[in-house]
Amino acid sequence: MPQQSSAQSGKDAELQALKHLQQQGLRLLAQNWLCKRGELDLVMLDGDTVVFVEVRYRKHAQWGGALASIDRRKRQKLTLAAQFFLQSERRWADHPCRFDVVAIESTPLGTTDLIWLPDAFDSCDFGS
Template identity: 40%
Template sequence: MAQIPAGTNRPGQLTRKQTGDAWEAKARRWLESKGLRFLAANVRERGGEIDLIMRHKTTTVFIEVRYRRSSRFGGAASSITRAKQVRLLQTARLWLARHNGSFDTVDCRFDVVACTENDVEWIQNAFNDHS
């Protein structure tokens, strides 16, 4: 991975945004190596953001990437609350509508790529609009 510049307030350390961007890029490359095709990144709609949107065969996959330096206070996957899931679902609903689709017409799922320390966990179909 390319060297990322240090944050201005903490010499030698990355800002939270830089760290997040680096892990999202790493997750994207890792998922592409697993056969997913990139569609979009950092999609913002009213009320939320989706880190990655990819295609897995015929399925549109909305992906939340989470990184935690340590599992001391719970791993990355445990940080995705029900409220966060609701925001992701709403953002995906709006994105699909902009692309002439809906949950009823497009085969889609919500995955999580949880990175805790150096462990990567890919949770496919982590939640849906019925959970």
């Protein structure tokens, strides 16, 4: 398999996560949604719940791997970006919300492991 850039690996991981979540019945609302506070990888709908999905890919599990890369500062950035999303996409503002993480890591065998963590971390109460 040819060497990929980290940007391409990230895009591939997002596509893999999107397909997995769609197979679980979630519906895509936005992808790579940008605002002045950051980017939301995937915004999806699970029933009537707006789901902000952070996709993390790591080629190696060094330094804690994909899941460990969601630190306090990253969670704060995601929360702020989600608040901006709900302010600009008013039709979703009254829906319940949650933050999910999809962690994808390469294995020594050349395959990938995908871990989906629904409701991965608590958010601030964004309704206020």
